Amino acid sequence: MKLNKMAMSLFIISSLFFLLGCETKSQSLSEEQKEELTLAIDQFNNAFANSDVSTLASMITENYMHTNGTSKAIDKETWLNYLNKRNQQIKSGALVFNDYKMSQLKIEFHNTTAIVTGKVSSSFSKNDEIKENEFRVSNLWVYEKGTWKRAGFHDGKIK
Known part of the structure; x- marks a missing residue:
């Protein structure tokens, strides 16, 4: 429990640091650009469910940070290495995804x-x-260079 709180605190602090470090000019997104995020999230989730590592790699930032409730934060390279190992398990049939879906989606925009x-x-x-x-x-x-990229992730297990 203590590790999970530490990981979540790290994610929140990192997120705030990232937000404060971004350009603060009042750049706002069009409604179309905001809608593109929902499509990007769907594309990302489909790529994860289908173990499409090259699509996932193209959809995360260079300084990507990934944190699970049971481990410390890892960078882009470490996460992609994990995905490649997972992909080998899927291809061999040792791991089979029956279902993967995201629900209860809520998006809060802060400039870009x-x-x-x-x-x-x-x-x-x-x-x-x-x-x-x-x-x-x-x-x-x-939102960078005309496309949405995931910069950070954290999860906490429900069941």
């Missing part, structure tokens, strides 16, 4: 940055055992 929260439900089979999980997630997305 967005905080995205939601609930992720997944079901997968590993070693002939079906596991179901639910997580509360927080994502930090930034």
Whole structure:
């Protein structure tokens, strides 16, 4: 529990630091650009569910930070290495994703940055055992060079 609180605190502090470090000119997004974020989130979730590592790599920032409730924060390279190992398990049939979806999506815009929260439900089979999980997630997305990229992630397990 203490580790989870530390990880969440780190994510919040990092997010605030990132927001404060961004250009503060009053650049606002068009409604179309805001709608593009929902499409990007769907594309990202589909790529994760289908283990499309190259799409995921193209949709995160260079200084990406990923934190799970059970581990310390990792950078882009470490997260992509994890995805490649996971991809090998999927290709071999050792890991099978039965279902992966995000619900209860809430987006809060701050100029060209967005905080995205939601609930992720997944079901997968590993070693002939079906596991179901639910997580509360927080994502930090930034609009850079005409596209949305995920800059940060944190989750906390519900079940």
